[in-house]
Amino acid sequence: MSARGGTAPGISAYRIAAMVERYWYLLRSSWPRLLEIIYWPAVQMLTWGFLQLYVAQTDSFFARAGGTFIGAVLLWDILFRGQLGFSVSFLEEMWSRNLANLMMSPLRPAEFIAALMIMSVVRLLIGMIPVSLLAIAFFGFNLYGLGLALAAFFANLILTSWAVGIFVSGLVLRNGLGAENLAWTIMFIFLPLACVYYPVSVLPPFLQYVAWALPPTYVFEGMRALLIEHVFRADLMLQAFALNVVFFAAGALAFLRLLDSARRNGSLLQTGE
Amino acid sequence: MTDTPPAIVVDRLVKVYQSGTAVAGISFALPVGSVTGLLGGNGAGKTTTIAMIMGLVTPTSGAVAVLGAEMPRQRYRVLHRMNFESPYVEMPMRLTVRQNLTVFARLYGVDGIPDRLRELADDLDLGDFLDRQTGKLSAGQKTRVALAKALLNRPEVLLLDEPTASLDPDTADWVRSHLERYRVARGATVLLASHNMGEVERLCERVIIMKRGRIEDDDTPAALLARYGRETLEEVFLDVARGRQNLEAAQ
Numbered sequence: 001m002s003a004r005g006g007t008a009p010g011i012s013a014y015r016i017a018a019m020v021e022r023y024w025y026l027l028r029s030s031w032p033r034l035l036e037i038i039y040w041p042a043v044q045m046l047t048w049g050f051l052q053l054y055v056a057q058t059d060s061f062f063a064r065a066g067g068t069f070i071g072a073v074l075l076w077d078i079l080f081r082g083q084l085g086f087s088v089s090f091l092e093e094m095w096s097r098n099l100a101n102l103m104m105s106p107l108r109p110a111e112f113i114a115a116l117m118i119m120s121v122v123r124l125l126i127g128m129i130p131v132s133l134l135a136i137a138f139f140g141f142n143l144y145g146l147g148l149a150l151a152a153f154f155a156n157l158i159l160t161s162w163a164v165g166i167f168v169s170g171l172v173l174r175n176g177l178g179a180e181n182l183a184w185t186i187m188f189i190f191l192p193l194a195c196v197y198y199p200v201s202v203l204p205p206f207l208q209y210v211a212w213a214l215p216p217t218y219v220f221e222g223m224r225a226l227l228i229e230h231v232f233r234a235d236l237m238l239q240a241f242a243l244n245v246v247f248f249a250a251g252a253l254a255f256l257r258l259l260d261s262a263r264r265n266g267s268l269l270q271t272g273e
Numbered sequence: 274m275t276d277t278p279p280a281i282v283v284d285r286l287v288k289v290y291q292s293g294t295a296v297a298g299i300s301f302a303l304p305v306g307s308v309t310g311l312l313g314g315n316g317a318g319k320t321t322t323i324a325m326i327m328g329l330v331t332p333t334s335g336a337v338a339v340l341g342a343e344m345p346r347q348r349y350r351v352l353h354r355m356n357f358e359s360p361y362v363e364m365p366m367r368l369t370v371r372q373n374l375t376v377f378a379r380l381y382g383v384d385g386i387p388d389r390l391r392e393l394a395d396d397l398d399l400g401d402f403l404d405r406q407t408g409k410l411s412a413g414q415k416t417r418v419a420l421a422k423a424l425l426n427r428p429e430v431l432l433l434d435e436p437t438a439s440l441d442p443d444t445a446d447w448v449r450s451h452l453e454r455y456r457v458a459r460g461a462t463v464l465l466a467s468h469n470m471g472e473v474e475r476l477c478e479r480v481i482i483m484k485r486g487r488i489e490d491d492d493t494p495a496a497l498l499a500r501y502g503r504e505t506l507e508e509v510f511l512d513v514a515r516g517r518q519n520l521e522a523a524q
Contacts, residue, residue: 018379022368025376029367029406096365101422104327105380106352263331263345266290269324 011114015107019115020122023089027123037085037127041077045131048073049139067141068227069197074132074143075153075223076196078124079216080187082161083168085123086116087183090169094177103268109259113252116169117162124158149226152237153219159244160215161187163251170251170258174267196220215243278341280305280430280462281326286335288321288486295321297486298335303462303479305429310473311466312506313483314514319466322483323432326464327357339430351430353381358423359434360416366408370399370418373407374425381426393421397451413444420448424455431455433465437472445469449476470507480506482513489513 027033052069093099102112132143143150168186172179190196193207194216200208211217218240222233262268279302288296296318303309311319324330326337328345337344342351364373371390378386394400397417402410407418416436423431436452437445449472456463467473473480474494482490482497490497490513494506501509 014382015380018376021379022365022372022376025368025372026365092365097361097363098365100329100359100362101364101377102380103329104352104355104357105377106349106382107380108349260331263329266288266295266321266324266330268329269320 011108011110015111016114016118019107019112020118023092023115023119024122026092027119027126034126037081037123038130041074041081041127041131042134044077045070045073045135046138049135049141053139067139068224070135070139070141071143071146071223071227072196072220074128074135075157075219076191077128077131078154078157079161079190079194081124081127082120082158083165083187084184085120086162086165087168087172088123089116089119090165090172091177091180091183094172094180099173100268109256113166113169113255116165120162120165121158146223146226149222149232152234153223156215156219156237156240156244159241159248160190163244163247166248166251166255170255173255174258174262174265176267190214190216193217194220199224213243215240215247218243277305279303280307280340281464282336282338283322283326284336284338286322286325286337287333288318288325288330289333294486296325296332299483299486299488300335301481301488301491303464305462306456306460307479308456308463308465308477310477310480311464311483312468312470312473312480312510313466314468316485317483318486319483320434323357323434323464323466327355327432328352353426354428355430355432356381356423356426356428357432357434358419358436360419360436360438361434362419363415364407364418364422367406369404370407370410370421371403373418374421377422378425383426389425393424397421397424413440416440416444416448420451427459429459429461431461431463433463433467435467435469436465437467437469445472452476470505470510474506482510484513 048069052067055069093102135141135143146153164186168179168183171182193211194214195203195211196216200211200217200221203211218236222236222240225231225233225236281303283299283301286296286299288294299318299322311322313319321330325332326339326344328348331345340351340354342348368376374390374393375386378389383389390403394403397420399417399421402414407415410418420436423433433452437448440448452463453476455461463476465473465476478493480490480492480494480497481488490500492500497506497509498504501512503509503512
């Protein structure tokens with residue numbers, strides 16, 4: 001990776017930093033947008049946290065499995081908000097009709113994607129840190145108490161979110177803002193299939209095959225193993241990582257193909273509906 | 274006579290979209306330091322041609338080379354030596370002018386960014402609104418900012434798609450003067466797509482007239498006026514647009 005922009009022949013950290021700087025300017029220019037990043041995860045966490053408190057009062061299993069709902073909500077938000085943070089930064093370029101400026105500049109697609117990945121983590125941290133502190137204050141659930149397991153969960157979830165974000169960005173690039181809704185909704189397919197709130201064994205057998213093909217399933221199973229049985233399942237994390245490599249490569253390949261298709265059909269000139 | 278290769282070479286360029294043919298086999302070469310106008314009505318293929326030269330659109334067939342690099346395949350060899358301006362492409366509105374220009378300066382690898390911004394602010398009279406949000410500027414101010422972005426990296430090849438569209442005559446004249454000065458000072462190659470015949474007459478030493486994706490005529494403004502027996506390029510343009518040159522030839 002080279003350090004300077006413009007004439008640098010390879011991937012340039014300088015250009016990636018320029019894009020991150022640009023998104024950071026955008027983010028801090030609007031306090032309602034900053035607030036929105038925190039608002040919904042906080043509402044979700046509080047709702048599920050209180051539900052867990054109620055269920056735990058009436059069911060001994062949930063009394064033992066303290067934090068599975070809150071943990072699931074917080075990990076789900078890493079997956080969902082990670083993709084959304086990536087996609088929203090990309091959509092900012094479409095909304096501001098700035099894409100042609102970028103595509104005409106020396107910025108490489110890989111640098112563009114790297115900047116979007118960094119911004120997805122920045123947006124995620126802005127949202128998750130206050131919400132995770134709220135979880136401690138309200139329910140005594142300390143996400144950071146998961147220690148190294150949290151790092152493994154986070155890494156696997158953010159990788160999936162990037163893979164999906166890259167793929168959706170390619171679709172929007174190729175099809176214009178008509179495909180924007182996908183950016184807001186595509187991740188919800190993972191909610192029932194990746195077994196966020198229940199074990200895989202609950203699903204009918206044929207859907208279990210689908211679930212095990214999705215990297216987040218391993219993370220949520222791993223989280224339940226940790227919180228209920230107090231066992232860290234490294235094997236699940238490694239399987240999730242292997243699947244994530246495939247997902248990420250497929251997302252990046254699809255993005256490049258869709259970008260190529262956008263150049264062929266002139267979509268980069270017309271980035272509206 | 275020098276052997277300097279042309280800055281832009283367009284060779285039998287074709288672009289076919291699903292909706293039809295936008296560019297139908299055009300060829301031209303622009304020498305280094307030349308200013309060429311690309312004239313044509315709506316749908317003539319000007320914007321698609323410029324987009325293919327920039328590498329934003331892949332040709333269906335034919336070839337484009339800019340500063341020796343084949344576009345779009347080798348675009349990263351030359352994109353830092355080119356730039357463009359179009360009123361149809363905007364910059365993020367919530368960023369200030371300074372923030373927008375700083376980000377683009379970094380993308381283009383401009384050295385001494387604060388000095389370059391100061392220089393452009395003086396040249397283009399941006400000082401009063403350098404720290405204002407881009408979205409809050411008037412059309413004339415936005416055009417000056419877009420021009421500043423296009424000149425940030427002191428491009429050797431400058432592509433302009435209707436650079437004075439929707440500007441009042443005074444601002445438009447000011448923009449033209451600045452482009453003229455830049456071209457003379459830097460020896461840049463300029464390709465200018467425009468509907469404004471006065472602008473083309475004033476800035477360009479060569480005019481390429483396009484119609485339905487083809488080149489209908491290609492010459493100096495003086496030669497075109499003489500050939501069509503007209504006083505202004507606007508009359509020549511109307512003759513070409515309405516097919517009068519063909520009628521006269523037939524008669």
